[in-house]
Amino acid sequence: AQSVTQLDSQVPVFEEAPVELRCNYSSSVSVYLFWYVQYPNQGLQLLLKYLSGSTLVESINGFEAEFNKSQTSFHLRKPSVHISDTAEYFCAVSEWDTGRRALTFGSGTRLQVQP
Amino acid sequence: NAGVTQTPKFQVLKTGQSMTLQCAQDMNHEYMSWYRQDPGMGLRLIHYSVGAGITDQGEVPNGYNVSRSTTEDFPLRLLSAAPSQTSVYFCASSSRDRTQETQYFGPGTRLLVL
Numbered sequence: 001a002q003s004v005t006q007l008d009s010q011v012p013v014f015e016e017a018p019v020e021l022r023c024n025y026s027s028s029v030s031v032y033l034f035w036y037v038q039y040p041n042q043g044l045q046l047l048l049k050y051l052s053g054s055t056l057v058e059s060i061n062g063f064e065a066e067f068n069k070s071q072t073s074f075h076l077r078k079p080s081v082h083i084s085d086t087a088e089y090f091c092a093v094s095e096w097d098t099g100r101r102a103l104t105f106g107s108g109t110r111l112q113v114q115p
Numbered sequence: 116n117a118g119v120t121q122t123p124k125f126q127v128l129k130t131g132q133s134m135t136l137q138c139a140q141d142m143n144h145e146y147m148s149w150y151r152q153d154p155g156m157g158l159r160l161i162h163y164s165v166g167a168g169i170t171d172q173g174e175v176p177n178g179y180n181v182s183r184s185t186t187e188d189f190p191l192r193l194l195s196a197a198p199s200q201t202s203v204y205f206c207a208s209s210s211r212d213r214t215q216e217t218q219y220f221g222p223g224t225r226l227l228v229l
Binding site: 004006009032036042043044045046049051090092094102103104105106107108 | 146148150155156157158159160163173205207216217218219220221222223
């Protein structure tokens with residue numbers, strides 16, 4: 001069985017400051033890793049994903065995440081946040097070799113960007 | 116493409132009533148799944164399907180039924196609603212293509228069981 005831990009339920013930060021949202025996972029098999037974002041009263045949108053290859057992945061709006069296999073982590077970072085980044089962020093994993101293709105989610109981190 | 120659509124957007128039920136949450140996708144995706152979202156718990160998998168005619172249980176299947184008669188549709192049935200089923204329900208779909216490996220989510224259905 002796999003699990004995902006997001007260590008911070010809420011992260012307040014000032015606009016233009018850097019931010020890191022932490023995510024750790026456990027699994028007995030290799031996994032794919034994802035970050036999804038949910039704006040208020042909306043569904044989930046894929047922010048970025050790690051499938052294979054370079055361990056550093058980037059999104060189009062300035063976020064990046066690094067897969068660290070030894071520490072089983074996939075932390076999300078942004079060097080300078082905007083008010084519009086205020087949202088809830090979910091880390092998720094899916095297993096490589098099963099046909100399940102479903103996601104296991106962390107409990108979410110609410111990013112609150114203040115002016 | 117409309118992507119993943121869900122109906123209704125909102126629903127209020129009384130305890131013991133039954134209802135069906137509809138989910139449809141127009142991307143010809145083989146994989147579909149249902150999640151529920153509760154505060155502080157993220158999203159939890161209820162049921163999933165790897166193709167028409169094939170379904171399986173997820174993490175929290177009790178009180179819910181699914182069927183997959185077509186590739187496009189994956190309805191979720193609440194047999195006898197309970198207050199513990201008050202939640203936001205999301206349907207998702209993804210392609211068989213491993214290089215895609217992205218789940219597309221619908222806008223959600225907010226359910227209140229009184």
